[in-house]
Amino acid sequence: MDHTTILTHGGVFICLYRGRKDLGDITSHNIKQLKKLNSVVFPVSYNDKFYKDVLEVGELAKLAYYNDIVVGAVCCRIDTTDQGARRLYIMTLGCLAPYRRLGISTMMLKHVLDFCEKDGRIDNIYLHVQINNDSAIDFYKKFEFEIIETKEHYYKRIEPADAHVLQKTLRTNQASIVQASS
Numbered sequence: 001m002d003h004t005t006i007l008t009h010g011g012v013f014i015c016l017y018r019g020r021k022d023l024g025d026i027t028s029h030n031i032k033q034l035k036k037l038n039s040v041v042f043p044v045s046y047n048d049k050f051y052k053d054v055l056e057v058g059e060l061a062k063l064a065y066y067n068d069i070v071v072g073a074v075c076c077r078i079d080t081t082d083q084g085a086r087r088l089y090i091m092t093l094g095c096l097a098p099y100r101r102l103g104i105s106t107m108m109l110k111h112v113l114d115f116c117e118k119d120g121r122i123d124n125i126y127l128h129v130q131i132n133n134d135s136a137i138d139f140y141k142k143f144e145f146e147i148i149e150t151k152e153h154y155y156k157r158i159e160p161a162d163a164h165v166l167q168k169t170l171r172t173n174q175a176s177i178v179q180a181s182s
């Protein structure tokens with residue numbers, strides 16, 4: 001349990017209950033909850049292959065709970081470039097609107113960052129964000145992601161269709177340095 005204690009003007013202590021936050025695995029038994037959550041949180045819909053792949057990625061996909069209720073989810077995959085760089089792509093990371101600004105997404109992103117640190121071979125983390133999604137841009141900038149590119153007409157069925165690519169560099173890829181210098 002997590003508490004914040006505030007001293008009021010009258011000298012009375014108020015104890016605010018902030019709730020318990022946890023992460024849990026995504027399995028065939030709860031994947032419908034992920035589908036429902038994503039349909040509410042994101043303006044684009046994800047196909048069956050997305051959900052099939054999510055069941056295979058282990059720690060790279062998690063549900064977030066607030067007092068045992070599913071309120072958020074993160075789904076990632078690992079990409080490898082032709083230059084040999086390993087990149088973690090955040091496909092979706094979102095939280096239900098009533099539960100925002102409670103640190104739920106921070107918990108999910110920290111899990112992803114911990115995963116990368118333990119792996120030790122991931123060069124950067126990246127994702128796409130609709131250009132008008134200020135809250136997501138602010139959220140990722142807090143964790144030192146930078147806008148590295150803006151792709152026009154990235155989205156097919158939503159407006160605005162343009163997307164920023166946000167990236168956080170974790171390490172300089174040795175394979176691409178060797179390739180570039182040879």
Ligand SMILES: CC(C)(COP(=O)(O)OP(=O)(O)OC[C@H]1O[C@@H](n2cnc3c(N)ncnc32)[C@H](O)[C@@H]1OP(=O)(O)O)[C@@H](O)C(=O)NCCC(=O)NCCS
Nearest residue numbers: 092093094095100101102103104105106135136138139142
């Ligand atoms: C962006 C989003 C993931 C943030 O989730 P959240 O659970 O509210 O984030 P947190 O509570 O962990 O916020 C951490 C920090 O991010 C920043 N932040 C988050 N939302 C913000 C907002 N609306 N405006 C400004 N800063 C914001 C703040 O610095 C915040 O810290 P603070 O609350 O102490 O000021 C959430 O708004 C969301 O689910 N949006 C829809 C899905 C989406 O766009 N996902 C991103 C693309 S994958």
